[in-house]
Amino acid sequence: MIKNQKNSSCNTVNPEKIIYEYLRDYLKTHTVEESILEYRCIFLEGTSQNVLVRNIMEDIICSKIKQEKFFFILNYCFYIAINYWLRNNENEEYIIQLTQLFDRVDYTSTYYSRRKRKLLSLTQKFVNSKHHQKIKRIALILDYKPLIETDNNTLVDNLLSRYTYLYKPLLIGKENITELTDLIHDLQVTRTKSFELQLAQHIIYRTRLIEVAKAQQFSHGAGKIIRRSPNPTLLSNQDLRVVLKQYIKKIDKKITLYQLSRKFVVNNKRDLSYREFKRNLYFYLTFNIKPTNPNYNFEKKLWNLLDSIYYQSDTLLINNNLTLRTFRKLYQHLIISNSDKKKHDLLIKLISNLGTAQTVMLLIKIVLICPHVKTDLEQRLAQLYSCYEGKSLEDVPWMVKFLEHFLIAFSIYFGKIDISLAKAM
Template identity: 45%
Template sequence: MVKSNLNFTWQELNQEKAILYEYFRQYLSNQSPTEVLDEFRCLFIEGRSKQLNAREALEKIVFSQQGQEKFDYIINHCCHIIINYWSNKPELQEFIPRLIDIFNSVNPQINYYDRRKKRLLKLVCDFKNTEQYLKLTRLVELLSSSQTIDLSNNKNVGDLAKRYFYLYKDLLLGDEHSQEEKKMIREIRKNNQKCFEFQLSQHIIYRARLVQIARARQISQGAGRIIRRVNNPTLLSEKDLKIAIKQYMGKINQEGTIWQSAQKFLTENKFRRSYREYHRDLYRYLINSISPKQEDYQFANKLKQIFNQIKSPSNSPELTDVAMLSTCRQLLKYLVAATYKQPEHYQFIELVKCLGTVQTITLLIKIVLICPQAKPDLEKRFAILFTHYQSYKLTEVPWLVKSLEHLLVAFSIYFGKIDLSIAKII
């Protein structure tokens, strides 16, 4: 056994973890998935390996202070090496969930006499309580072959992570992930977004055809039966989906659609000479066309209070791109959620309650339409909400699920790559 080395240098640690990474890369290319899983379990759970160099490298890591501090990162990266390799081979993807099964089989109550196994058990159990492990399980769920999502009463909000591709970056990735891992998540997001947008467009076309037939008074003659039914890909009711599409694509005031209103605001930016003008006009732009569902809710006053807390990032009175982006980011922070540790999202709950979901999402979309660079911030704010409520039952927070679904539709309309113009007739 390798002796404990509390003076292990960071350079030595990098050398030992590189040995582990390369070992798994080579093992993946030469062995079957079952053998890879067995070797992963043997090495990280039992502390033994067919390869002496790999076992010694792991021992040096777990018996050093620096190695223990970085163990979560190291085992997580080894998992990603395996997942990345299998995810690129359709015939091997079914083995990915079995990697998580190894962690699920770990019994923290076992009392090992072997010092190596005892240390490994503690480190692995600690890893299972990290945000990294949570992201790993989400990724595995995302890569599972099943495309359907069971929405039984016992399901939690966290079980819906696969649906919301706009949350993938914040829910699945961290600074510690490699460029290869980030690229994989981007590809998954791209494919799932494309799939959802196609399903949404097909459903909208289906609904539009039904409307056309009804208008032609042919529905009673059975004409509607020859149209192939396309299910609603959202979790919204048909009524709510229709309301959402009408709001996001239709005219909502004299200035036209939300998109047209945003373009008008952007065009007028060239005539604004100071941040003060921008600050004033942005407030007017946001309150325009927003009508509270509850008549006694003073939305304009509430928003004014938020604007009073927002300042330019510099002392310069000039209007700059940096100042505009900072303002929009601060708005999203106040309107949705603050941080993972302290979400402070009472404002968002109040907005949903008093404005309604569709107008709340409209308010947020109006911000990112005039400042697309702030869209990642909006996604991050919803990832904070999602993470905060991930262990809640779906029936406990229907307002959150509805908001996530509305954002799914709104993003598809404004930032997607499909033509949904036919939706105007449904």
């Protein structure tokens, strides 16, 4: 336990490490409510029950500390509490309360204390940093809303817990907290299974309604005995029906998308030049893609893109490394760029001219022939999501529809449910 006076440890231990040790001890010996209050005292009031910690915080605040250094200290202190509560199976509500700590502060008030003004200035900047953004995402994911009534004022943030494929790329970072990683994995598995089950039940429900209607039995009350299963997506029933047909039906009544992908993999195992491979990939990706806008020359645009990718390797024989880099480069162009995380004009054009279902199917086709890039796809989607945090559905109505389509597509192509009945819808 840290004592309440300065001692020689200050000469040998980094000051922030003394704060870390103090918080670890405090969490063990005090209630959650007391711990949250102490966090408030230290990082919003500049005080503490411990004199040494109070003095260290004053030294940090009054020093010419770099902003990023302060962000790191505060961020680490948050994860100390999150880690402790997760490890001891404390109520996840406490983590949500802690992450909301800085939201209830009036940063516009004038304070006579120069130290407190400096502290609040730093904490306000922390609230707008990527560090706090990730902490807020943890709270959003813990506050699970599997089904939600939405309107134009609903924020994209409030829907994050639905999209389990975004959990890892948005939350697992350099902190490397085992308990947090395990929690995110468990939540992802549990919630994905729950959605898949709800989707399967809804598909069965809709299929039975169709069967009864065909048998013309509604007049005899047959439809009333069918157990209703609500639509688990944020799409309308009609939109969901169209989406399921798009992803499941046989192409030209001959071959499923999965069968098409297997055929591509088999045919491209033999020795091919890289240019031949790109040509085959072009035909595979454009197969059965029909732009809703007849003036949008999708095929030409895609070939020009493929032709430009690693063109210096065109005469080389394909190998796993080259094809993997090609798929990753495609996602960079088709979804969002690494160098400019806000640049996704091509994706917007694809959605506008192909429709959401065909755009998602185009991106899914790549994973079907190379499962290794599923993680890359999820990371790109996470980058895209981060561009619209804080926006309302009125601002970006296409965004949530896009994310919903992936929720369905991932369930169909990579989930563990039997959705063969959907073929009858």
